[in-house]
Amino acid sequence: MFKKGIFAHILISEQIKDVEECLIQFESFIRAATVEEPSPETLRVLAAGVAKCENAADDSLRNMIDSLSGQYLPATRQDIIALASSCDRIANKCEHASRTIVIRKGRIPKEFANDLIEVISLTKQEFALLAQSITMTFTRLNAFIKDHHLLDEIRLLESRVDVIEEKLYEAIYTMDMEPALQDRLAKMIELICDPSDIIENIADQIQIMLITRKA
Numbered sequence: 200m201f202k203k204g205i206f207a208h209i210l211i212s213e214q215i216k217d218v219e220e221c222l223i224q225f226e227s228f229i230r231a232a233t234v235e236e237p238s239p240e241t242l243r244v245l246a247a248g249v250a251k252c253e254n255a256a257d258d259s260l261r262n263m264i265d266s267l268s269g270q271y272l273p274a275t276r277q278d279i280i281a282l283a284s285s286c287d288r289i290a291n292k293c294e295h296a297s298r299t300i301v302i303r304k305g306r307i308p309k310e311f312a313n314d315l316i317e318v319i320s321l322t323k324q325e326f327a328l329l330a331q332s333i334t335m336t337f338t339r340l341n342a343f344i345k346d347h348h349l350l351d352e353i354r355l356l357e358s359r360v361d362v363i364e365e366k367l368y369e370a371i372y373t374m375d376m377e378p379a380l381q382d383r384l385a386k387m388i389e390l391i392c393d394p395s396d397i398i399e400n401i402a403d404q405i406q407i408m409l410i411t412r413k414a
Contacts, residue, residue, distance in 0.1 A: 233312035
């Protein structure tokens with residue numbers, strides 16, 4: 200079973216790397232989008248970089264699923280695929296957010312820059328903990344069942360993102376602008392914060408897997 204866990208971890212590791220790179224590219228995009236006069240061309244190029252990483256994560260997911268053929272019991276195989284598919288959603292959210300901001304020519308107030316960069320920083324920290332959690336799930340399952348503090352740390356980081364997100368919403372709806380523009384800006388903030396929510400959901404998913412294995 201240990202060797203099988205190593206095999207599953209090797210398969211999912213490639214996708215993890217691609218999703219991590221997508222987050223790095225997304226951070227570059229957000230930094231460029233929050234300057235005083237963002238360059239539309241620069242944003243298009245950076246959004247294309249995010250999309251490229253998202254496509255790579257999709258390819259890694261498909262390759263992993265193909266490699267699982269004939270491996271493991273159906274229920275275990277289903278758990279692995281569900282976990283990898285959830286990780287793929289992180290990349291999807293990054294791609295969707297950057298593409299939406301470019302297409303809608305969204306303008307993010309410069310005063311939001313520090314908070315949004317902090318959101319991405321926290322999200323990357325969450326993902327690093329998630330990657331560790333996935334490694335533990337496949338290589339040190341029994342130890343992880345006994346001590347899954349990594350999942351709690353992910354939730355603490357995500358709660359910090361929630362606080363920042365709420366603060367930005369409050370700021371938006373005190374601004375002197377049309378309600379439609381306020382809603383549009385709030386939606387952009389939501390999209391930028393979405394990857395953090397997905398990571399927390401995956402942490403919950405992993406904890407359910409641990410409980411199932413323990414039972």
